[in-house]
Every structure is written in structure tokens, then in C-alpha cells.
Amino acid sequence: MIMRIIFLVDMDYFYVACEEIRRPEIRGKPAVVGSDPKGGKGRGVVMTCNYPARKFGLHSGMPISMAYRMKPDAIYLPVDFDYYDAVSKKVMDLARSFADRFEQVSVDEAYLDVSKKVKDYEGALEYAKLIKDEVRERIGLPCSVGIGTSKLIAKMACEKAKPDGIKLVKEEESKGFIAPMKIGDLYGVGRKTREQLEHLGYKTVGDLAKANPMDMMDRFGTYGVLLHKYANGIDESDIIENYTVMSIGRELTFDADTDRSEDAVAAIRKLSNEVIGEVNKAGMSFKTITIKLRYSDFSEHLKSRSIKNSNNVNDIINVATELYFRNFEKGRKLRKIGVRVSNLIKYRGQKKIGEFS
Numbered sequence: 001m002i003m004r005i006i007f008l009v010d011m012d013y014f015y016v017a018c019e020e021i022r023r024p025e026i027r028g029k030p031a032v033v034g035s036d037p038k039g040g041k042g043r044g045v046v047m048t049c050n051y052p053a054r055k056f057g058l059h060s061g062m063p064i065s066m067a068y069r070m071k072p073d074a075i076y077l078p079v080d081f082d083y084y085d086a087v088s089k090k091v092m093d094l095a096r097s098f099a100d101r102f103e104q105v106s107v108d109e110a111y112l113d114v115s116k117k118v119k120d121y122e123g124a125l126e127y128a129k130l131i132k133d134e135v136r137e138r139i140g141l142p143c144s145v146g147i148g149t150s151k152l153i154a155k156m157a158c159e160k161a162k163p164d165g166i167k168l169v170k171e172e173e174s175k176g177f178i179a180p181m182k183i184g185d186l187y188g189v190g191r192k193t194r195e196q197l198e199h200l201g202y203k204t205v206g207d208l209a210k211a212n213p214m215d216m217m218d219r220f221g222t223y224g225v226l227l228h229k230y231a232n233g234i235d236e237s238d239i240i241e242n243y244t245v246m247s248i249g250r251e252l253t254f255d256a257d258t259d260r261s262e263d264a265v266a267a268i269r270k271l272s273n274e275v276i277g278e279v280n281k282a283g284m285s286f287k288t289i290t291i292k293l294r295y296s297d298f299s300e301h302l303k304s305r306s307i308k309n310s311n312n313v314n315d316i317i318n319v320a321t322e323l324y325f326r327n328f329e330k331g332r333k334l335r336k337i338g339v340r341v342s343n344l345i346k347y348r349g350q351k352k353i354g355e356f357s
Ligand SMILES: [Mg+2]
Pocket: 010, 011, 012, 013, 014, 108, 109
């Protein structure tokens, strides 16, 4: 068998790093991209924070109010998906030019098959350094590169490469590399599965590697067999070439400013149906749903949530409606509402929706 060399290129603290390009003055200072903290009373979460902020215990997904209590003098910036999408496009176009085959996973992550580009592990390390240097020089962003002979190992190596590093795991080292890791760190294991596996006594990846695959089949079906393979460092899945577009959105201005939730929900339904029409026409799937609320005083709020890849209109409606109810400020009137999906991906040929669901 010819050995494969797979890279996972993952941008470091991507949203804040993008902000650092256009606001160099925030470099090296604790900075957060997320919801408005409103002096500790804000709702919503930290989307991304940079490493200086992480030193104070901040992390992505944390309630913004908690982040504010821990580090009130950090720099808090609103989310600007259009800008991050534009930067992402540049990064991905550049990264793609280094690959034999290329699969974008999200706005800031992609697998590169470089098996024909490099001769050996030594060459792979040099090539990864070249890519890192080019991304830094041309776009001004740090990234990390995980290198392995499968997507699984490239992905798990990349976690160890962060920030701003390269980690290579040779084929013969793969199983030993992941064995001591916590079971929750195994690729494909979500929170629920982690709890189930821990309950069964599988605390580390190595524990799971020794499990009886028939047991795993009985308990988790083919997904369990797949996890057992992963735990043994085995992943034969191929790079699936794809490409992305920025985002697709629609907006609606109310005939008269309104504070009625019925009006907002009806508008969300209408806009979601228009958006999914465009998504389907393009044959894409999306990960992120954003609503825009513009009030009668023209102040504007954007709220987003990411889910698993989807092309279902109900996912847009449900997430957008929930975001509306969680964030609409009572006593104010809406002038305009918008629904947008981003992190759009198109797979050539094979669809990839519902993986690990
Ligand atoms: Mg990243």
C-alpha cells in the first residue's frame, strides 16, 4: 500500500486573528469576539478569544457574562461573519493550491492530501512549514498543521500542534500517540457518547482500543465499530473534494415597526424558506445560522449558532426562532429582521450530511 500523507490545516483563534489583521493595536492584548457583554449583563457567548485572553481562563463557548466577570478590561468585539468569510476564502484558496486534493471542513479548517507533493516525513515537515509561512506572510494569520497518514491522525495531531505549531505522527506511532488521550478527545466522540463510554469503563482511547468490537457493535451499532477502529488509529476515509461559498441571507423590513412576536416568527418562516431555496439551488449544506434584528432606532444585533451540516429548512426556522426569543429585547420595536446561513459547503458527488449524527 502506498502511504498517504494528510495535513489538517487549522487556523488559530480564527475570528480574533482576523480582527488582528485590521486592528493591529489589539495584538498581544486579551481580546474576545462574541456577544456584547453589556457590563456583565449581556447574554450570549464567547465565539473566539485569543491566547492572551485564554491565560485568564476565557474560552470559546463560555457565557459572555462570565468572561466579562473574569476579565472586564479585555477587548470585546462584535461578530462580523461577512469579514471572516472573506478572509476564510483567501486562506482556503491559498491552502488549496498546496494540495493534491482538498476538503474544507469549516470556515477555518481543511484537510490536504499531499501524498504526491512530498517524498517522506522529512519532506512533509518542510512542506507544512512552507504552508504556514505562506499563510502568515500573505494573509497575516497563524495556523497549526497536524500531519498523519489518515484524516483521523492529522486531526488529532493538530490539537497537539496548537498554537502556531506543526505536529507529525508517523504511521507506526499512530496507535500509541492517541492511546493515552482521554476518550472524549477521540475524533467522533461527542459529549453524550463520551459519558456512555466512560460509564462502561473506557476512560482513555487505549481502553477503547482493547474493547471487543462485537460489544461495540451491540451497544452503538456501526458507529461503535467505527469508534473502535479510530481508537486503534485506523481511519481509511478519503479526502472528499469540496468547495464553499460565503453565505446566503435574506432580509425583510416590516411595513410598520413591530414588537409582536407573531410578526417576527412569520417573517423568520418566510425568510428561511427563501434562504433554503437558494441553498438547495446551489446544492450546498450549511452549518451556521444567523439572525439580524434591527430595532426602530436602527441599532442592530446579530446572533448566530452553529449546528451539524444541514440542508433542512426546519433547522433554519428552529434555530432562528430560538435566537429571536432569546435575544429580542422586550419593550422595543423591530424595523427589520434578517436570516442568514453561512459555513456553506458543497461536496462533489457524495453528500456528507449527518456524519456522526
Ligand atoms: Mg481553528
